[in-house]
Amino acid sequence: MRFTIERIRTLILIAGLVLVASLGVFLTLGRWRSPFSRRDLPKKLGFDIQQEANGFTHAEFHAGHALFKITASRVEQLKDSRYRLHSVNIEMYSPNGGGTDRIEGSEFEYDQQAGIAKASGPVEITLDRPPGTQPAEHKKTSGRRKGSVAPDDAASQPPSRQIRVKTVGLTFNQNSGVASAANHVEFDLPQASGSAMSASYDSARGDLVLTGDVELNVQRGAESVKIQARRAEFNRETDACNLAEAAARFRQTDARAEQAMILFRDDGSAQELDAAKGLVLTTPSGGRVTAPTGSMRFDEENQPVSGHLEDGVVLDSNQKGRKLHGTSPTANLQFSSIGLLQRVHLERGVDFTSDEDAVKAGVSMHSGREWRSPVADLDFRAVGSGRVELASIHGVDGVLVTSQNQRGKAAPVRARMTADDMTGQFGTRSASCSSRWPCLALQCLRR
Numbered sequence: 001m002r003f004t005i006e007r008i009r010t011l012i013l014i015a016g017l018v019l020v021a022s023l024g025v026f027l028t029l030g031r032w033r034s035p036f037s038r039r040d041l042p043k044k045l046g047f048d049i050q051q052e053a054n055g056f057t058h059a060e061f062h063a064g065h066a067l068f069k070i071t072a073s074r075v076e077q078l079k080d081s082r083y084r085l086h087s088v089n090i091e092m093y094s095p096n097g098g099g100t101d102r103i104e105g106s107e108f109e110y111d112q113q114a115g116i117a118k119a120s121g122p123v124e125i126t127l128d129r130p131p132g133t134q135p136a137e138h139k140k141t142s143g144r145r146k147g148s149v150a151p152d153d154a155a156s157q158p159p160s161r162q163i164r165v166k167t168v169g170l171t172f173n174q175n176s177g178v179a180s181a182a183n184h185v186e187f188d189l190p191q192a193s194g195s196a197m198s199a200s201y202d203s204a205r206g207d208l209v210l211t212g213d214v215e216l217n218v219q220r221g222a223e224s225v226k227i228q229a230r231r232a233e234f235n236r237e238t239d240a241c242n243l244a245e246a247a248a249r250f251r252q253t254d255a256r257a258e259q260a261m262i263l264f265r266d267d268g269s270a271q272e273l274d275a276a277k278g279l280v281l282t283t284p285s286g287g288r289v290t291a292p293t294g295s296m297r298f299d300e301e302n303q304p305v306s307g308h309l310e311d312g313v314v315l316d317s318n319q320k321g322r323k324l325h326g327t328s329p330t331a332n333l334q335f336s337s338i339g340l341l342q343r344v345h346l347e348r349g350v351d352f353t354s355d356e357d358a359v360k361a362g363v364s365m366h367s368g369r370e371w372r373s374p375v376a377d378l379d380f381r382a383v384g385s386g387r388v389e390l391a392s393i394h395g396v397d398g399v400l401v402t403s404q405n406q407r408g409k410a411a412p413v414r415a416r417m418t419a420d421d422m423t424g425q426f427g428t429r430s431a432s433c434s435s436r437w438p439c440l441a442l443q444c445l446r447r
Contacts, residue, residue, distance in 0.1 A: 055071060055072045055074055055075065055087075057069060067093060068090060068091060068174060068203070069090070070088065070091075070117070070174075071088070072087060072089075073086050078109070082110065082111050082112065083110045083112065084107065085109075085117070088104070088108045088117070089102060089103070090102065090117070092179075100128050101125070101126065101127045102126045103123060103170065103179055105119040105122065107119065107120050115175045117172045117174070118169070119169055122166065122167075123181070124165070125164070126163070126165075127164075127201070163188070163189050163190070164188045165187045165199060165208070166187070167183055167184065167186070169181060169182070178200060179201045180201070181198060182198045184196075185197070189234065190266075195213075196211060196215070196232070198212050206235050207233060209233050210233075210234075213230075214227075214229045214232045214243075215227070215228055216229075218264075224302065225270050227247070227248045228246070229243040229246040229247070230245040231243070232244075239266065240261055241261065241262045241264070242261050243259070243261070245258060248273065253281060253283055254280075254282040255275075255279065256279070257275035257277065259277040260274060260275045269301070270298045271297065272296065272297050273298075279293065283341065283387070283388065284386055286319050287316070287317045287341075288315070288317070289309065289331070289333075290313070291310060291312060292312055295307060296333075303337075304335045304339050307333035308333070309333070310329065310330045311329070312327070312329060313327065313329065313330060315331075315352075315378075317390070319389070321357050322355075322356045323356070324352065324353075324390070325352070325354075326350065326352040326353075327351050328346035328347065328349065328351070329347065330346070330347050330348060331344055331345065331346050331347075332344070332345040336382070340380075340382055341380050342388075343380070345376075345377050346377070347375050348374070350395065352371040353368070353371075354368065354369045354370075355367070365405075367403070368405075370402045370403075371393065371399070371401050373399040373400070374397045375396050375397055377394045379393075390426050391425070393426075398420060401418075401424075402416050402417075403417075
């Protein structure tokens with residue numbers, strides 16, 4: 001074929017038209033296969049999205065108040081109205097206009113119809129305490145304690161007031177505002193740090209619930225309080241933590257309760273422990289105190305200061321063959337400056353019994369005593385290594401003491417003593433007084 005200028009011009013024109021048509025076909029196919037490149041993306045997702053160069057922002061409102069906002073750097077469409085969001089930040093707002101809570105994760109799968117976003121990797125939750133929130137202690141007691149934060153000082157609250165939770169595979173329900181995770185959880189609170197097997201957070205109520213082998217470590221200076229529980233519930237607007245099946249260890253003393261609440265100070269130290277369903281205190285020297293209800297107060301160094309038990313107090317001690325059992329309707333505990341039990345004040349009917357078995361010069365000896373009085377004070381002394389032992393007992397308003405001593409197979413010798421005011425002094429662990437109520441010397445005052 002002979003190419004002339006006219007033919008070459010015609011061929012160029014035809015090739016240009018074919019190229020333009022091909023580009024049009026490819027662009028049309030690209031728009032059909034990638035609906036997220038279209039300007040009607042908000043309509044495809046089914047909610048109001050503000051299109052941005054680096055992603056989108058979705059905010060939902062109710063009665064003029066923002067409930068939550070979801071932002072992501074990139075989004076991909078999946079099947080069945082599901083989408084994959086990348087570099088996700090979910091902000092949840094308190095209904096009363098208080099603090100803002102955030103959920104951050106690298107990748108979420110979003111179900112448009114169900115309104116559920118589920119993370120496929122690590123997630124961090126940050127809970128902010130609302131400005132001007134009044135701590136639980138202010139609601140419980142009158143007056144402002146030293147170091148507390150008044151509403152006018154709310155703006156100066158430090159970032160440490162935040163609660164941070166880390167987990168994997170979290171699920172957020174935008175309809176209920178609840179975020180939950182069934183995997184291992186690590187948390188960092190202003191008051192403590194620890195872990196749990198699962199967690200859930202209700203953004204409307206501000207409640208963080210930890211379940212399954214909950215462990216908390218409360219550190220203040222050199223002292224610490226270690227707490228274990230089946231369930232722990234924090235509220236971001238208060239300084240209180242509600243516990244179920246809780247066990248706390250402080251100053252070598254163990255405290256257990258079926259249901260308890262720990263109140264914290266603003267500086268993170270434990271202030272008070274209230275037990276509603278049984279409190280059990282166990283000392284390192286083998287002493288045990290139980291009561292249906294009770295409370296313990298701590299100082300700024302997490303040292304126990306005082307305690308109050310009621311509704312039937314039981315005291316037991318078993319040391320080297322010496323058994324002591326006591327009961328009283330109520331008991332007030334006092335601790336020393338270093339957190340050791342110092343005094344127990346009992347009221348409304350006190351009953352104590354003691355039994356001791358010993359062998360002296362090859363002869364077995366048994367002694368038993370019973371103490372009854374309306375009121376009694378038990379004083380304890382330190383014996384080293386954080387241990388204490390009973391030093392004395394003092395009763396007033398009518399004291400009755402009965403005793404029974406038996407040496408070998410001889411007949412028991414019984415005695416009875418009454419007084420308006422009586423004090424019993426107990427010997428030390430190293431004393432050898434098997435025939436008395438462990439080295440008990442009685443001082444009586446009759447009126």
